[in-house]
Amino acid sequence: MNKKVKKIITLGIWEDNAIFRQILGICSALAVTNLMMNSLVMGLGLMFVTAFSELTVSLIRQFTPKHIRMMVQTLIISAYVIIVDIFLKAYYPSISEALGPYVGLIITNCIIMGRCESFAQKNPPLYSFLDGLASGAGYAIILMLIAFVRELLGFGSLFGYPVLGDAWVSWTLMIMPPGAFFMLAIVIWISKNIFKENSEQGGAKS
Amino acid sequence: MEINPVVIFFASIFTNNMILSNFLGMCSFIAISSDIKTSLSLGQAVTFVLGFTTLINYIIYHYILAPLGLAYLRYIVFIVVIAAFVQLVEMIIDRYFEGLYYALGIFLPLITVNCAILGVSLFMVIRDYNFLQSIAFGLGSGLGWMLSIVAMAGIRQKIKNNPVPKGLEGPGITLIITGLMALAFIGFSGIVQIQ
Incomplete structure (x- = not known):
């Protein structure tokens, strides 16, 4: 039991991280990462939605007809997103x-x-809930990482508090769209180098 | 704020490009932009769907949801409209336009989850566009999306055989090229501005 929980968590946060391992969900990863605060809220919102959507989908998985399950999932997700929005x-x-x-x-x-x-x-509901939390957390961590660099270099501040002082000339490019693209590319590059040994041993993971 | 629809049309193609300044529709942008012909078809499909769903969502939002005070339900309604519309289009062109089906058909299911489509509808509500502005915005965004994915495919074909640092291959280099394109598009920002 504990082993499986541990595996779900490490897979979600690190080994199968949605952003740099699977290149999923990067639209919002790029758009909100110019400020740490925005990224934190976005990350938490995503954790909430992923965890509870997975819980709900898992609870009703035996009663959902196969061919309309995508529509059902979308509606469940939308409902939770509305909660976050309100x-x-x-x-x-x-x-x-x-x-x-x-x-x-x-x-x-x-x-x-x-x-x-x-x-x-x-999978059963409890594991699904955990998996949602872990995947969401993996996403939030990367978001925070990118936002950390972008806000630090772009505004000279962290969470809105100035840390680099007046001498720092804000690097405006970092908070503009190109900065986001370059940062994400660098994150992917670094992560690929870290994972290189793994993928060479275990073959290419899709 | 009353902006001319023509201004919105050009602004959404160049200065407020969906991909390069709003980061919408990135998933399919990264995955499919390896061949000019396919990305052109995908771009056309996106433009087509965007133009119509923006129109439908505008009507539904302003004549049904807003008067009834159900504006908070818009996420669910918009995504259902988009999914239903895409399904409908798929069925119609499968039945009547076989040639078109083979060109666009495979991309249509992908479009439902393309964030650009939902994003345009949401932007339309947030920026409070009127009818003509919404249509111009929808069409312009679609064309802008097509422009950037086709340009991207062209660049990727050029660099296909060039050496790229290991680990940066695939998505990494695509993102860097997108960043450079976004830099270039900042050059347009003096022309028109809608934000």
């Missing part, structure tokens, strides 16, 4: 405004759909 609007209106349509775009984030389809469809 919650943000009520308690953190400024962040909700900054994230704009990207909260809604969690629906089309391929990570959630992918996990629901490949994991929750075949």
